[in-house]
Amino acid sequence: MDIAVYLALLVLIPLFAWLSSAQERRLKRLDHRIGELDRKTDLILRHMGIAQQDAGRAPELERVGALLKDGKKIQAIAAYREITGADLREAKEAVDRM
Template identity: 55%
Template structure:
């Protein structure tokens, strides 16, 4: 019972944080658009080089370090590159 209540409270907090993150992202995008700026794309040459060497796990790790992506995002991105 206590675990269910705590789990529910945590889920509500995560949902709230996700909504807030979405709002802030939208605002930043509008500001960048208003100023005529584009978000710089990260340099992924080191990731590509690791893929060429057949070092997929190292490439995923490098992608995460460069972009700040989580493991799932990084894995999907690296797999789409190779």
């Protein structure tokens, strides 16, 4: 290969790695901000006495309630994550609210 190609690779590979990590950090910040907004919205709804229920998932979430009634909180959190795609923190907070 030509020396110019090697030099280009030496510059481009770290540049792409840096851009990739910068994008990942940005996505993590956005995920965190969305999580904070979700928690604040939940607090407002609870304060106003408005029951929030995802109508499309209500039958699936009954399984979470059943696990809670049986004293299986960890399994309930896992089921909530499976049903909703929530992360561990969001699932725990949601199950705690139930």
